[in-house]
Amino acid sequence: MAFPPAPERFFASDNFSGTHPRYLEAVHRANAGHVRAYGGDDHTKKAVSLFQDLCDEDVEVLFTFNGTGSNIVALGSLLGPAESVICSEWAHIHVDETGAPEHALGIKLQDVPAPDAKVTPEHVHGLAGALGNVHHVQPGVVSITQATELGTLYSIEEIKTLCDVAHSYGMRVHLDGARISNATAALGGDAATFRAQTFGAGVDVVSFGGTKNAMMGAEAVLLRRGVASPRAEFIRKQNTQLPSKMRYAAAQFVEALSDGLWLETAAHANAMAALLYGHLSDITSLELVKPAVNSMYPLLPPQARVALQEWSFFWDWDLSRSQVRWMTSWDTSEADVDAFAAGVRTVF
């Protein structure tokens, strides 16, 4: 097959991209002179304050290094003795963290079957049956991912209902927001939307992702006071997620939250996925689903798949059904989308 020129950027993952120039500039500006380490600096104070504004609540804000770390700090701050975490079979904490939650916290994850990667009230009702029985692990936290690992979205109403059900059993709710920015952009695109699907809906702790959304290793955990452990800060430190030169992550979040850059980059990634879908949805054998955020999971015949991946790399998803993943990023350009779509057409 004779492919057209490959796109400048891959459609492999949003962590293949670099850092937005404004975040790099923020890092530069924050570099001057000596400041207190471990969060005792003014950048951190400012970033915390901006997150509290965003949440419209006096949440505790803990900056961390990466998403797995955020999730462990979040879960560790919510779990009591002998408790488990209910999550979908597709959950990042269950599938993609090499058993880190079990290892770090000594906990059990109870994954539930979920073709759309979404936990339902029925799942929670079902597992709640074990509450009080000393022979069974005690479900303590429901962990959901928004946007999910399959690129789907919970509606705000769904999250609210799930939180209500969880709370009715005394469970708490964690939201893995590695792509909460993409979800927020998709569901409304403003601070109110963020609040509505997180603390407003009853979520207790949010892992707020920055790295997949144009930042350089910047993540945050947002914790509802009175629910999360008052020792959350110690839990972060003990789980090796306390940055010494915290100013760099904090300065990026200040930049992100000051004028909505975090939503702008996410909205762009979403738009590029929609554009790609528009280009290719007529190829029915791909079985493309209109993307809710920034990923698609098309079916590709093996030969076409391999040829395409050699031309412009992307990841396999579920080879048992010839499924791959295409993902856009904050820096994907329209030219990239056009070039990639042209290449895909070559194999059909």
Place this chain on the structure above:
Amino acid sequence: MAFPPAPERFFASDNFSGTHPRYLEAVHRANAGHVRAYGGDDHTKKAVSLFQDLCDEDVEVLFTFNGTGSNIVALGSLLGPAESVICSEWAHIHVDETGAPEHALGIKLQDVPAPDAKVTPEHVHGLAGALGNVHHVQPGVVSITQATELGTLYSIEEIKTLCDVAHSYGMRVHLDGARISNATAALGGDAATFRAQTFGAGVDVVSFGGTKNAMMGAEAVLLRRGVASPRAEFIRKQNTQLPSKMRYAAAQFVEALSDGLWLETAAHANAMAALLYGHLSDITSLELVKPAVNSMYPLLPPQARVALQEWSFFWDWDLSRSQVRWMTSWDTSEADVDAFAAGVRTVF
């Protein structure tokens, strides 16, 4: 007391400083375009290769986020079932990591009394007596810090002897090198010196610190193959220390190792501590000891201490004996030292 103008930079900690301009530039250059995440990029390959040259050995190189994380990956890669770690009572892993090693690895640390923060062969011989006794934890790793938490240095010969003793019992040796650059600068200042006090001496795994030596959140673990677990990479991931956008740390290490910048910055910090010592060693009540690397632990009367800290902040060390810590950094200037010394003189 009327103090002179305070120095521009603090003498509090080497992690109060920012990032060397050349490392920032390296980050900038590395920012272009899409590259594989999790270490699949060329910056990482190059940095690994430079570390292997430095060690003159095919070590496994794992980049991490911070020192505590490095230490846990290192220890986790060396420990077998029911094993403990022998370390000094001053060891960072014992005192300053909030119990992270015990929490993350389920291990016991066996700290030994060490006024100079150095583990001795006698310590190892003593604890080795428990080997084979099922009622006692089994010493599996000796962990030393170079330069130590008290600013002292093991001689190369001391490290060699300690490694020989440890190995004679089947134990392995970890070196916490949060300030290995300062130690290397002090003991010889070249790659050969680094090798001689680490892998050449028999050390099995090194936590190589970058952040305290002018870098922006860049650390590495260097592991001797055949001794450390072949699963070390998985241990890093499971302990939340796998950076997705690894290019940034890697690019900094490429910059550091290409022409000796890592030794230049460390030598400068050491020199500034020596300069400060020279300015103040005549004040005998400070009980200053000529610094081996970049820190001093003077005695200060309470009133003088508080006044000085308000003027230019530094950390308390052991208030039971009125001891504080002064530390220089890669960016401490001669003017800073002069200004700080002048301020100290004000209270005497």
Place this chain on the structure above:
Amino acid sequence: MAFPPAPERFFASDNFSGTHPRYLEAVHRANAGHVRAYGGDDHTKKAVSLFQDLCDEDVEVLFTFNGTGSNIVALGSLLGPAESVICSEWAHIHVDETGAPEHALGIKLQDVPAPDAKVTPEHVHGLAGALGNVHHVQPGVVSITQATELGTLYSIEEIKTLCDVAHSYGMRVHLDGARISNATAALGGDAATFRAQTFGAGVDVVSFGGTKNAMMGAEAVLLRRGVASPRAEFIRKQNTQLPSKMRYAAAQFVEALSDGLWLETAAHANAMAALLYGHLSDITSLELVKPAVNSMYPLLPPQARVALQEWSFFWDWDLSRSQVRWMTSWDTSEADVDAFAAGVRTVF
């Protein structure tokens, strides 16, 4: 409903029964005088030797307190860093141990759907796909239960095939033998049968149950040397499963293994389940399956269920389908079976 007189013994669980008189006598005889603690006594030596004869192999034998403890010592002796355990969705380690394996060992269990509670080679092939991928936990052990938690049996050939598949991937095999005696009685009833379905088939570590088979808190872990950790003894101690007055468990095993008492009691329990099945198999709505060992899982309408449980207690199994469990024990008498069957008929 007017019930006949209730049976003297319940059909609830084999751990509702007491201890066989011969085991009590063995305990008595072992009580005389002072002997070394922690297994340094002659009873322990003799019991170990009898187990090695039974296995026809120089297995390491570790006596423990209970089944959960045995399983944790077994798994802990087989697992390396970042490894998981493949088990059925019905596995005791997964469902009935309150997350103890995850808590004690920091490991992940990967449960597979198995309507008959049996892991298949396909399950292992499927999960083996993650081997070598740093983002996924690494399957290290396949854990099977014989007889299973649903009262089914693996054939010897099935176990052999499963072990071959597991070993082909470098995984090890654990057999939870809480009811291995019942399985052995059912599949042949002699030492050769035990060997054939365990070490002969390739199983690496066996949790050998005594308590459910007429003993007073006596369990053992049998470990293949060279595969299990040479530190297994330390792993037992560290997981709180080292009995100080070990003579009592050991003396019971000596009694059990000297003349086949362990198989006699298990065969009897199996026979009583078969007898009960014979009495009631004509009541088709119970959907009774001919028991392979000592348990049945009949369907009972709610009202009948509650009435029967008040008359002679037994456990619910899966109320979503009105299923309960009936289990016989070493001391269930024919009169008990007759009486229980008569009671059940009352509600039909």
Place this chain on the structure above:
Amino acid sequence: MAFPPAPERFFASDNFSGTHPRYLEAVHRANAGHVRAYGGDDHTKKAVSLFQDLCDEDVEVLFTFNGTGSNIVALGSLLGPAESVICSEWAHIHVDETGAPEHALGIKLQDVPAPDAKVTPEHVHGLAGALGNVHHVQPGVVSITQATELGTLYSIEEIKTLCDVAHSYGMRVHLDGARISNATAALGGDAATFRAQTFGAGVDVVSFGGTKNAMMGAEAVLLRRGVASPRAEFIRKQNTQLPSKMRYAAAQFVEALSDGLWLETAAHANAMAALLYGHLSDITSLELVKPAVNSMYPLLPPQARVALQEWSFFWDWDLSRSQVRWMTSWDTSEADVDAFAAGVRTVF
């Protein structure tokens, strides 16, 4: 040397002894018929009630298998995130449990120097300095042993003061009572004495030992409600310490607590130690200290030591100072003491 006939029983350890006949009889009586497993039986109810009477408080009572298990259930029920346990350098949990607390709970033990194996208020004040500092583990529990591992006793007043100090910092207090019976016998010999040195003094959780005091594998954890976790029962299960046939341990405790047998056996062991002291205190080179409970730690020249141990075994204690341990038990007879003393005289 020509030794006299050796004593019938060793002076090695109180766990070298067997079980008191009355406890064996209690086990026999409890053996009849089917009863609920896991503590749902009447023996357990009765034993719990007797313990609550003994404590004069509605404590939660959890029976366990062994002392290490008790301690882990106790500590696990008291500890919060990032907390440590303050204990003496001689503490069983620190020295003799193969790192089980660190392994099972992921916690740090902070041992303090204590020549008499007793933690002091000064120790607690010293370590409390770390409270609130995120870089240091947070002392959460003070664990004391009564009688201590060196055979010394805290006075009731000392325990009270220590509890007050601990509580003033928000810490909780655990008492490892592996030999609390010996201590109670020594300090007053009645229930009031037990209460006074435990819950009356402010202790929050007690590991109550039975095995070293004539029982067959029977231990209990007594927990103050409102302080210990309401999930203590789950913590026991998760740490593999839930006996299925609990009736046997419970029946022994019923026997022990009904008429003071637990104090009778302990008082006898204490008396035999006192008798041995009386026989040998004139041999000044032994440096015998009058025993507070049932152990002594004499000095013996190497040759004499080896010869004596071959004649009648006992354990070494600290060979660096030629120190051994002699321990009496519930079944040590006056004839044993006379014979042992005569043997010792042979080497002097």
